[in-house]
Amino acid sequence: xxxxxxxxxxxxxxxxxxxxxxxxxxxxxxxxxxxxxxxxxxxxxxxxxxxxxxxxxxxxxxxxxxxxxxxxxxxxxxxxxxx
Amino acid sequence: xxxxxxxxxxxxxxxxxxxxxxxxxxxxxxxxxxxxxxxxxxxxxxxxxxxxxxxxxxxxxxxxxxxxxxxxxxxxxxxxxxxxxxxxxxxxxxxxxxxxxxxxxxxxxxxxxxxxxxxxxxxxxxxxxxxxxxxxxxxxxxxxxxxxxxxxxxxxxxxxxxxxxxxxxxxxxxxxxxxxxxxxxxxxxxxxxxxxxxxxxxxxxxxxxxxxxxxxxxxxxxxxxxxxxxxxxxxxxxxxxxxxxxxxxxxxxxxxxxxxxxxxxxxxxxxxxxxxxxxxxxxxxxxxxxxxxxxxxxxxxxxxxxxxxxxxxxxxxxxxxxxxxxxxxxxxxxxxxxxxxxxxxxxxxxxxxxxxxxxxxxxxxxxxxxxxxxxxxxxxxxxxxxxxxxxxxxxxxxxxxxxxxxxxxxxxxxxxxxxxxxxxxxxxxxxxxxxxxxxxxxxxxxxxxxxxxxxxxxxxxxxxxxxxxxxxxxxxxxxxxxxxxxxxxxxxxxxxxxxxxxxxxxxxxxx
Numbered sequence: 001x002x003x004x005x006x007x008x009x010x011x012x013x014x015x016x017x018x019x020x021x022x023x024x025x026x027x028x029x030x031x032x033x034x035x036x037x038x039x040x041x042x043x044x045x046x047x048x049x050x051x052x053x054x055x056x057x058x059x060x061x062x063x064x065x066x067x068x069x070x071x072x073x074x075x076x077x078x079x080x081x082x083x
Numbered sequence: 084x085x086x087x088x089x090x091x092x093x094x095x096x097x098x099x100x101x102x103x104x105x106x107x108x109x110x111x112x113x114x115x116x117x118x119x120x121x122x123x124x125x126x127x128x129x130x131x132x133x134x135x136x137x138x139x140x141x142x143x144x145x146x147x148x149x150x151x152x153x154x155x156x157x158x159x160x161x162x163x164x165x166x167x168x169x170x171x172x173x174x175x176x177x178x179x180x181x182x183x184x185x186x187x188x189x190x191x192x193x194x195x196x197x198x199x200x201x202x203x204x205x206x207x208x209x210x211x212x213x214x215x216x217x218x219x220x221x222x223x224x225x226x227x228x229x230x231x232x233x234x235x236x237x238x239x240x241x242x243x244x245x246x247x248x249x250x251x252x253x254x255x256x257x258x259x260x261x262x263x264x265x266x267x268x269x270x271x272x273x274x275x276x277x278x279x280x281x282x283x284x285x286x287x288x289x290x291x292x293x294x295x296x297x298x299x300x301x302x303x304x305x306x307x308x309x310x311x312x313x314x315x316x317x318x319x320x321x322x323x324x325x326x327x328x329x330x331x332x333x334x335x336x337x338x339x340x341x342x343x344x345x346x347x348x349x350x351x352x353x354x355x356x357x358x359x360x361x362x363x364x365x366x367x368x369x370x371x372x373x374x375x376x377x378x379x380x381x382x383x384x385x386x387x388x389x390x391x392x393x394x395x396x397x398x399x400x401x402x403x404x405x406x407x408x409x410x411x412x413x414x415x416x417x418x419x420x421x422x423x424x425x426x427x428x429x430x431x432x433x434x435x436x437x438x439x440x441x442x443x444x445x446x447x448x449x450x451x452x453x454x455x456x457x458x459x460x461x462x463x464x465x466x467x468x469x470x471x472x473x474x475x476x477x478x479x480x481x482x483x484x485x486x487x488x489x490x491x492x493x494x495x496x497x498x499x500x501x502x503x504x505x506x507x508x509x510x511x512x513x514x515x516x517x518x519x520x521x522x523x524x525x526x527x528x529x530x531x532x533x534x535x536x537x538x539x540x541x542x543x544x545x546x547x548x549x550x551x552x553x554x555x556x557x558x559x560x561x562x563x564x565x566x567x568x569x570x571x572x573x574x575x576x577x578x579x580x581x582x583x584x585x586x587x588x589x590x591x592x593x594x
Contacts, residue, residue, distance in 0.1 A: 018203070020203070027147075027148075027581075028202065031147065031148065031152075034151060035154060038154075041570065042158060046570075051162040051166045052165075052166060053165035053166065054165060055165075055172075062250070066249070067251075069169075069170050069173045070428070070432050072170050072554070073251065073428070074429035077428065078426050079426060079429050
């Protein structure tokens, strides 16, 4: 019970530390706005619309991905050129 | 000939180069300024002098701005792996996965925790704990960099792995061999020390501006004193680690060394080119002089490359066409062996499809005999193994010239700082002011040497860049190239604007 209280107190103090720190920021608020906008642009707009993971989009299993890459890197093998 | 859209490959390369160079604007400042803040704060805690606290808080604010704008710019590179470089990202996934995951965890837990204490904790935690947190941010930032450089080092010198033809992946055989790859280790110490140097120049530059404007004079003088000491020591360390780095390049990537020196015909007792202008008409194998004009230092290239004054340093022609006397195999026989490796891989794939284990086993034996030359099998002609010469040559020489200038600059600033006569030296202050920009040039030049000099390889000797890409339409890559150009330019403009505003405000206690 005592241990639980110590952990709880630590968590409360840590939360208060971060909350008060963020609340008292001046320049930091502007910087955080930039960070959040940047992360939104990167992870929501860029990643979602422009940077899909090519192999994850086209293939469901690792085996299929491996086979595809193997096919790509052996395209110029002489046995393939004869086809 | 393999049909590849080289236009798409070049746009993908340009995009990666663009994002990497933008990312590298912010990173070295984080690496170095974090340590400078730790030094400033250590002096404050030691002396109790509130002026040092104001100095610490000022530089910490600029550190925070740089960190905030730069954070996550490296993530875009990982996006590009998955979209533009799918063959490459699949093949190296097993190698890169661990280092990049560790880097992410390190950065998040170590930096984020102590970062908050560093910025929020000034009047909330004890002086000692706050100082400890500042040091932990410095250490954490620098240790994070190790993992990215382990990944890059592996691209330059692939070790500790084996190619699995079942999965078409390079699979890690030894984590420690990958981490302690001599190329990775030398890259890390050289890149991080270049960050220390760049940050020292940054502090010097802004402090000189204050002295020119006759504002925050005491703060500027004290900052210059600390930055000059750190910068001078870092300059020496950069030179030492640069020597180690160059030695590793000579041993593991001799073609890169030949390109950065404009060396076509190898020599014993090889001199280093201190300065020179390349002959743009020079072709491999011809008898033209590679230089229109040059100044050489005797023996130094042999010493740098092999730690032996009379050793042979191979040139581009030796490495491409072979040199029997020196036991150097040319690229043409490597291409032949590489094609055998590719053929064996194709046969293995076919055998697996047919469930023919005997045929697969025979193909595997053939593959293993020639797998060391796999990457060469994709080259159409021996000359394709040559990287661009001019760009790494000039980048290397600019970097070294600036690297030679910086310790002299710091020594002069330190001398006049100790004599407390800096403000009278009006001729010196503008030099200090532009030194920040020169540091940026040197910093970017180093990466141009490393990455352009590595061409045509994505993984040295095993996978050329042109095979590493995804089969995408070039328009897709062009669109995202210009999007990044726009996004990063906005971010950079925002950083410069916010930084300039904070610089014009100055340290808080002066208001």
